[in-house]
Amino acid sequence: MKQYDAVVIGAGNAGLTAATALQRGGCNTLLLERHNVPGGCGTSFVRGDFEFEVALHQLSGMGTEEKPFIMRKLFHKLGVMDKVEFVQEHALYRLVVPGTLDITLPASWSGIKRLLQERFPDESESIARFMQVCEQITVEGYTALPQARRAGDEATLRATCPCYVQYGLRSAREVLDEFFADAQLKGVLATYWMYIGVPPSMTPFADLAAMFYAYAAFKPWHIKGGSQAMSSALVDSFTEAGGEVRFNCSVEKILTQDGHASGVRLEDGEEVTCDTVVSNISPLMTFNELLDQPLPAPIAQDFKSRRMGTSAFVIYLGLDCTPEELGVEVASTFIYETLDEERIHQSMESLEPPLGGMLTCYNLDDPDFAPTGKSLVALVCLQYGEPWKDVPPPQYAQTKYAFAEKLLTLIEKVFPKVCQHIEEVEVATPLTMMRYLNTPGGAIYGFQQSTQDSALLRERLDAVVPGLYTAGSWTSMGGFQPTYIAGESTARAILKQRAKALEAQHAQEANHD
Amino acid sequence: MTDYNLLKAVAGFSEALQAKKELERNGTDFTQAQGEVRRTVAQLHPKRLALRVAALIDETPSTKTLRMVAEDGSELPPFQAGQYVNLFVEIDGVSTARPYAISSAPSQHQHYDLTVKRAQGGFVSNHLMDCVAAGQHLLSSGPMGTFHHNPLFHGDDLVFLAGGSGSAPARSMLLDILERGLPFRFHLIYVNSYADDVIFAEELRALAQHHTNFRLTELVSRPPAGYQGHSGRLTQELLTNLMAEGGPIDQKMFYICGPTPFNDSGLAMLKALGVPRRRIRVEANGAPKTPHLQPGWPDQVSPDTEVTVTVRGQGSFITRASEPLLNALERNGYGTENACRSGECSLCRVKLVSGSVFNPREAHLRKSDQSFGWVYSCVAFPTSDIEIQL
Numbered sequence: 001m002k003q004y005d006a007v008v009i010g011a012g013n014a015g016l017t018a019a020t021a022l023q024r025g026g027c028n029t030l031l032l033e034r035h036n037v038p039g040g041c042g043t044s045f046v047r048g049d050f051e052f053e054v055a056l057h058q059l060s061g062m063g064t065e066e067k068p069f070i071m072r073k074l075f076h077k078l079g080v081m082d083k084v085e086f087v088q089e090h091a092l093y094r095l096v097v098p099g100t101l102d103i104t105l106p107a108s109w110s111g112i113k114r115l116l117q118e119r120f121p122d123e124s125e126s127i128a129r130f131m132q133v134c135e136q137i138t139v140e141g142y143t144a145l146p147q148a149r150r151a152g153d154e155a156t157l158r159a160t161c162p163c164y165v166q167y168g169l170r171s172a173r174e175v176l177d178e179f180f181a182d183a184q185l186k187g188v189l190a191t192y193w194m195y196i197g198v199p200p201s202m203t204p205f206a207d208l209a210a211m212f213y214a215y216a217a218f219k220p221w222h223i224k225g226g227s228q229a230m231s232s233a234l235v236d237s238f239t240e241a242g243g244e245v246r247f248n249c250s251v252e253k254i255l256t257q258d259g260h261a262s263g264v265r266l267e268d269g270e271e272v273t274c275d276t277v278v279s280n281i282s283p284l285m286t287f288n289e290l291l292d293q294p295l296p297a298p299i300a301q302d303f304k305s306r307r308m309g310t311s312a313f314v315i316y317l318g319l320d321c322t323p324e325e326l327g328v329e330v331a332s333t334f335i336y337e338t339l340d341e342e343r344i345h346q347s348m349e350s351l352e353p354p355l356g357g358m359l360t361c362y363n364l365d366d367p368d369f370a371p372t373g374k375s376l377v378a379l380v381c382l383q384y385g386e387p388w389k390d391v392p393p394p395q396y397a398q399t400k401y402a403f404a405e406k407l408l409t410l411i412e413k414v415f416p417k418v419c420q421h422i423e424e425v426e427v428a429t430p431l432t433m434m435r436y437l438n439t440p441g442g443a444i445y446g447f448q449q450s451t452q453d454s455a456l457l458r459e460r461l462d463a464v465v466p467g468l469y470t471a472g473s474w475t476s477m478g479g480f481q482p483t484y485i486a487g488e489s490t491a492r493a494i495l496k497q498r499a500k501a502l503e504a505q506h507a508q509e510a511n512h513d
Numbered sequence: 514m515t516d517y518n519l520l521k522a523v524a525g526f527s528e529a530l531q532a533k534k535e536l537e538r539n540g541t542d543f544t545q546a547q548g549e550v551r552r553t554v555a556q557l558h559p560k561r562l563a564l565r566v567a568a569l570i571d572e573t574p575s576t577k578t579l580r581m582v583a584e585d586g587s588e589l590p591p592f593q594a595g596q597y598v599n600l601f602v603e604i605d606g607v608s609t610a611r612p613y614a615i616s617s618a619p620s621q622h623q624h625y626d627l628t629v630k631r632a633q634g635g636f637v638s639n640h641l642m643d644c645v646a647a648g649q650h651l652l653s654s655g656p657m658g659t660f661h662h663n664p665l666f667h668g669d670d671l672v673f674l675a676g677g678s679g680s681a682p683a684r685s686m687l688l689d690i691l692e693r694g695l696p697f698r699f700h701l702i703y704v705n706s707y708a709d710d711v712i713f714a715e716e717l718r719a720l721a722q723h724h725t726n727f728r729l730t731e732l733v734s735r736p737p738a739g740y741q742g743h744s745g746r747l748t749q750e751l752l753t754n755l756m757a758e759g760g761p762i763d764q765k766m767f768y769i770c771g772p773t774p775f776n777d778s779g780l781a782m783l784k785a786l787g788v789p790r791r792r793i794r795v796e797a798n799g800a801p802k803t804p805h806l807q808p809g810w811p812d813q814v815s816p817d818t819e820v821t822v823t824v825r826g827q828g829s830f831i832t833r834a835s836e837p838l839l840n841a842l843e844r845n846g847y848g849t850e851n852a853c854r855s856g857e858c859s860l861c862r863v864k865l866v867s868g869s870v871f872n873p874r875e876a877h878l879r880k881s882d883q884s885f886g887w888v889y890s891c892v893a894f895p896t897s898d899i900e901i902q903l
Contacts, residue, residue, distance in 0.1 A: 036850060036859060036860050036861075036862050037859065037862060037879075044879055045859070045879075046859070046877040046878070046879060047659060051879055149516055149519065149520075152516060152519055154519055157519060157522055158522060165522055165523055165524065167524055167525075168523040168524060168525060168526070169523050169525030169526045169528075170524050170525035171525070204525065204529075205525075225879070225880040225881045225884070226880075228879055228880075228881045229880065229881040229884070231881075232879075232881040232882070232884075232885045232887070233881075233885070236885050247862070248849070248850045248860075284543050284546070285550070288542075288543055288544055289547055289548070295544060299542075300542040301537070301542075303540070303541070303542045304538075304540035304541060304542055305534070305536040305540055306536075306540065306543075307536065315665075320791050389549075393557055393590060393591050394619075396557060396591060397591065401664045404665055405665070408665070419665075419666065421791070422665065423791035425663060425665050425666060427665070431553065431554070431557060434550055434553060434554055435554045435557070435558050438550060439550070440543070440546055440550055451525065451529045451532070452529055452532050452533040452536055454529065456520055456523070456526070457515075457526075457529055457533055458515075459515055
C-alpha cells in the first residue's frame with residue numbers, strides 16, 4: 001500500500017493546478033486520471049492533419065507582459081510560464097443577429113467605449129457610466145470584497161465596495177435595463193452570457209461585468225498548442241517537482257477512517273493511503289458515489305438548492321480553406337437568432353434548432369493552429385444534457401447528425417461556405433461531454449450558475465469530511481480562469497492547514513520535552 | 514460560517530438567498546441520480562464488452578468470421594458502419610489485442626461479425642483462425658473509429674476501394690445503406706489476390722444484381738487461367754474509366770481500406786484523378802511494417818538493432834528497433850490501454866523518460882505530446898535504449 005500526503009482525483013484544470021501547487025508546496029502528491037491524457041476539458045484530439053482544441057475559446061485574466069494580471073502570476077507560480085506560449089487575440093468578439101445587428105468589439109476597453117458610443121450615440125453617457133461600473137465592480141470583487149469580508153464590517157464593505165453593494169447580486173438583466181433603453185446595445189454587452197450558461201436574467205451582474213471587463217482589459221488569449229499544452233505543462237511541472245501521476249486510472253472509492261479522509265481505492269482494487277484527498281470531479285460523484293460514508297447532511301442540504309448546469313454541443317471542423325476564404329475576421333463570432341436571451345436559453349433544453357451559437361476560428365490569430373491553407377474551427381451551442389439522455393442508443397448517431405445540421409444552418413447564416421470545405425469533422429453532444437468529463441448531464445460549467453449558485457451564498461464543502469476537499473467548476477465558477485484559480489486556492493488552503501497542524505504538533509512535542 | 518449578515522448590504526443578496534431557500538424546498542440531494550452517468554455512457558461507449566463467440570463462419574480458405582454476441586445475451590452498443598472493436602486475446606501468456614472492423618450491419622444489435630483474414634506470420638490472426646472455438650469468451654473495446662459515412666459532408670455518391678479483408682467495413686456500410694433505404698450510390702471496387710479468396714463474393718454479387726444503387730467491380734491480381742473478370746492490380750486507367758460514370762468526381766466520397774501498399778496506391782491514383790484530399794478517407798492499418806524506410810529514421814540504426822527498454826519502477830527487456838513498442842511491451846509482460854493500434858486513438862500514450870524513439874507518419878501525436886515527450890506506444894519504434902513510464 002502506497003502512502004502520500006495528498007491524492008488528487010482528476011487531472012482537469014483545477015486538479016492539475018491543485019496537484020502542482022501541492023507538490024511544489026512540499027506535499028507529496030499522487031494525481032489520478034481515468035482518461036489517458038491530462039486536462040479534462042483542457043484537452044485536444046487529432047484527426048488527420050488537425051489537432052482540435054476541445055474547450056478553450058478565449059483565456060481570460062492573463063494581462064500583458066507589461067501589465068500582468070492574475071493568471072500570468074498563477075502560471076508563473078506553478079512553474080509553467082516557460083513551458084507554454086501565449087498568443088493575444090486582436091478582437092474581443094463579433095456578435096451577429098442576422099438581419100438585425102453585426103458588430104465587432106476590439107480587445108481594448110477604451111476602444112470598446114469609443115465604438116459603442118459612436119454606434120449608440122443616444123446612450124453615450126450611460127455607456128461611459130456602465131463601463132465605469134463594470135471596471136470598478138471587477139476590481140472590488142478581486143480585492144476589496146474579500147478584504148471587507150475578512151474584516152466582517154459593514155461600514156468597510158460600503159466604503160470600499162460601493163459598486164458591489166449597489167449592483168453586485170442584482171441580475172445582469174435588471175442592471176442593463178436600468179442603464180440602457182436600446183435592446184441591441186444590451187444584447188452586445190450581454191453577449192458573453194454564453195460563457196456562463198444562463199441568460200442575463202439569471203446571472204449576477206457582478207459576474208457578467210467581471211467577465212466583460214476582464215476579457216477586454218486583460219485581453220483574450222490563446223495558448224499555443226491549445227489548452228492541452230497547458231495541461232501537459234502542468235503535469236510536467238508537477239512531475240519535475242517529484243509528483244506522481246497515473247493515467248487510465250479510475251478511483252472506485254474515497255476511503256475514510258474515523259470520519260477523516262484516509263485514502264482511495266482504485267478500480268483494480270489497489271488502495272492508496274493519504275491524509276488529504278482533493279476531488280476535481282463533481283461533488284455529486286464525490287459524495288454520492290465515491291465517498292465510503294453516507295452523504296453528509298450539510299452537503300445534502302447544499303445539493304438541494306443546486307440545479308444541473310448546461311452542457312454543450314460542439315462541431316469540430318478541419319477545413320481546407322483559409323480563414324479569409326471562410327470570411328472569418330475575428331476569432332470569436334457569436335451568432336444569436338434573437339436578442340431575447342431567454343428564448344435562446346429555452347432552446348438549450350430541447351433538440352429544436354438552436355437559437356444561439358458561436359464560431360471560434362483558432363488559426364486566425366495563431367497560424368500554427370492549422371496546416372497552411374487550412375482552418376481549424378469549432379461551432380458551439382449550449383445544450384442541457386436532459387433531452388439527450390432520452391435518445392435511444394440506436395438512434396443516437398442519427399440524432400447527433402440531425403442536430404449538427406441545425407447548428408450548421410445557424411452558423412451558415414454568417415459563414416455560408418462553412419460546409420463546402422470540410423476535411424475533418426467530429427461532433428460532440430452532451431453525452432460526449434458526459435463520457436469524457438464524467439459529469440452528470442455532461443455539465444461543462446458545473447451546477448447551473450444562477451445567482452443562487454453564487455459562492456457568496458454558499459458554505460464551502462471542503463473539510464465537511466475532514467481531509468476531503470473539492471476543486472473545480474462545481475464549487476467555483478466554470479471556465480478556464482476560474483478553475484485554474486480554484487485548484488491553486490484549494491491547494492493553498494490545504495498547505496496552510498498542514499502547516500498549522502505541523503506547528504501544533506511541534507508545540508505539543510516541545511511541551512512534552 | 515457564512516457572513517450573511519454582512520452580505521445583506523449587497524443589492525440582490527437577500528432576494529437571492531430567498532430564492533435559494535425556494536430551490537432547497539423543491540430540490541433533491543441528487544442521490545436518485547446515482548450511477549446515471551455510468552449507465553448512460555456504458556450504453557454507447559463501454560470501456561469493455563464481455564463477448565462470446567456464438568459461431569465461426571468459414572468465408573474463404575484464408576478468412577473466417579467470428580460472430581460475437583454479448584456474454585449475457587443483451588443487445589450490443591450501436592455502432593456506425595465502418596467502425597471497429599479492439600479484440601483482446603491472450604496467446605501463450607501474452608496479453609495483446611487487435612482492432613477488427615465490424616462486417617455486420619448496424620441494425621443487427623444481437624451480434625457483431627468480425628471478419629478475420631489470416632496474415633502471414635500474424636500472431637493474432639492465426640490464433641483466431643486456429644485456436645478459437647464457438648463458446649469461447651473474449652473481451653473487446655466498445656465500437657470506435659472515424660472510418661464511416663458522415664452525413665454532414667460525405668454526400669450520397671460513395672466509392673469504396675477495398676483490398677482483401679478491407680471489404681469488412683465495406684459490407685457493413687453497404688448493408689446499412691440498403692437496409693435503411695438511403696438514397697446513396699455505392700460503388701465497391703474490390704481487389705483480391707486470388708479468385709477463390711474473395712470474401713463475401715456471392716453475397717456481394719447477388720446484392721449488386723438486385724440493387725441498382727450498388728455497383729460491384731471485382732479485380733483479381735493473380736487470376737487463374739481463363740479468368741473472365743478484371744485481372745491485375747487496380748490501375749490509373751481502369752480507375753479513370755470506372756469513375757467516368759456517375760456524378761462529378763469531386764462530389765464523390767472515397768473510402769480506402771486494405772493492405773498499406775494498396776491504400777497508398779489508391780490514394781495516389783485518386784489524387785492524380787483530381788479528387789480533393791478532403792473527399793478521400795483512408796482506414797488506419799496498424800503500425801508500419803517498414804518504419805526504417807520512412808523519412809526521418811536515423812541512418813545509423815538498422816531495423817534489427819537491439820535496444821533495451823526500461824519500464825520505470827518495473828523492469829527492463831531487450832527488443833528490436835523495428836518492433837512497435839506496444840508489441841514489445843506486451844511480449845514482455847507489460848501493457849497499456851490501447852484500441853486502434855495504428856497511431857490514431859492515443860489510448861496507448863506513454864511517457865518517454867529518456868532515449869529516443871522514431872515516430873512514423875502513422876503517429877498522430879498532439880503537438881504538446883511531442884514537446885513534452887509523450888509517444889503513442891503502438892507506433893513508436895525505439896531507436897536507442899529508452900526508459901518509459903507506464
